[in-house]
Every structure is written in structure tokens, then in C-alpha cells.
Amino acid sequence: MNHKQDKLEAPERIKELNPAATLMRIGLKENDVLCDIGAGTGVFTVPAARITKNKVYGLDNDKDMLRIIKQKAETECLKNIELIEVEGEHFSLPDYIADIVLMVTVLHEIENSQEFLAEAKRILKNGGKIAVIEFHKWQTPKGPPPGHRISKKEIISRLYNAGFAVWEDFDLGENYNCLIFKLNSPA
Ligand SMILES: C[S@@+](CC[C@H](N)C(=O)[O-])C[C@H]1O[C@@H](n2cnc3c(N)ncnc32)[C@H](O)[C@@H]1O
Known part of the structure; x- marks a missing residue:
């Protein structure tokens, strides 16, 4: 295990993110295609x-x-x-392939999130969802300094500019929130 793996797989992180339950809550079904970005x-x-x-x-x-x-x-x-x-910001995947695009604690690391989100939109099926899990913007026991985090308002604004509207919003423990988006006006 390297240091990065240690951090990502820390038992308290896994407990809080509760991946299988969170994926079900996001709506992953047994025939869905999911793209886990980052x-x-x-x-x-x-x-x-x-x-x-x-x-x-x-x-x-x-x-x-x-x-x-x-x-x-x-x-x-x-x-x-x-x-x-x-x-770069290119995903080597065909258009309209994913039922769910997932980004867990990655969006705050992306410099050019506009292009990144345009790629996410390109690979998403009509009717598909983007789920963004990020740290709360305020200081919490885990995560980067608040200055390196992005607020819910900022996430919603970036996704809105990419053509998405909030569908669901829930917290995951004391460190994370999950925002689920759908296309504002499916083509
Ligand atoms: C904090 S880790 C989160 C990993 C995983 N989503 C999780 O929650 O366990 C962020 C990941 O995003 C990746 N990443 C950062 N910038 C990226 C980019 N431009 N394209 C793809 N992956 C990126 C990093 O290499 C890292 O593995």
C-alpha cells in the first residue's frame, strides 16, 4: 500500500462514504453503466x-x-x-454511454472543471445522473484545508453552467456531501 492508498482506504473514510450503500442511494441498478471519474x-x-x-x-x-x-x-x-x-480533460469513451457519472472527492482537484464537466455531459445518456461527492466547505476532521474545498453553492453553479440541475442532495457523515444532478433539459 502506498500513502495515497492508505488515505483513500482509511477505515473511517470507507465507513463514512459507505460506498455500496451510497451507490444504491444514488440509484445504481443492476443493468446500469457507471463511469467513476477520478x-x-x-x-x-x-x-x-x-x-x-x-x-x-x-x-x-x-x-x-x-x-x-x-x-x-x-x-x-x-x-x-x-x-x-x-x-488532459478528455475521456476516451463514446458519447451517451453512462447511466451514472460519479465523481468522488475529485472535482475540487480539477483546474479546468468546465471542460471536465463538458466531457462528463458528453458521455452521459439522456436521463442519466451525475453524482458529485465532495468535502463540506467548512473545516471537518478529514480533508484538505477549507480553502482547497468547493462549497455546495459552487458545485451547483459549475454544474448549472454545464447544463445540469440538482436532483437530490444528502450528507455523508460529518465530512462529505453528495449532490445528484440531472440534465436541465434533456435533448
Ligand atoms: C482524492 S482521490 C479520490 C479517489 C476516489 N474517487 C475515492 O473517492 O476514493 C482523487 C483522484 O482523482 C484523480 N484525478 C485528479 N485529477 C484528475 C484528472 N484530471 N483526470 C482524472 N483523474 C484525476 C487522482 O489521481 C485521484 O486518484
């Missing part, structure tokens, strides 16, 4: 691949992270996980 070590990618029989795409710009997910998928014989290395 998948890290697969904290959500792997449980998603146990819930749906369809494809789960794990995207990250860090090859080491993708390698960790690959090992986990092999250990569990999860054949529905496909891993994609992100270069």
Missing part, C-alpha cells in the same frame, strides 16, 4: 462492479491508481471493470 484505488469502482452486471469504467490520470484497481478486479474476478487513463 476513480483512485477503486473505493467506488469495485463495489459498483458488484452491483451492476453492466460495465463500470474507472478513469484516472494516475497509472498507479489504475494498476491497483486492476489487481482488485483480478482478485475478485470482476470482469465488468474497464480502466481508462485520462489525459
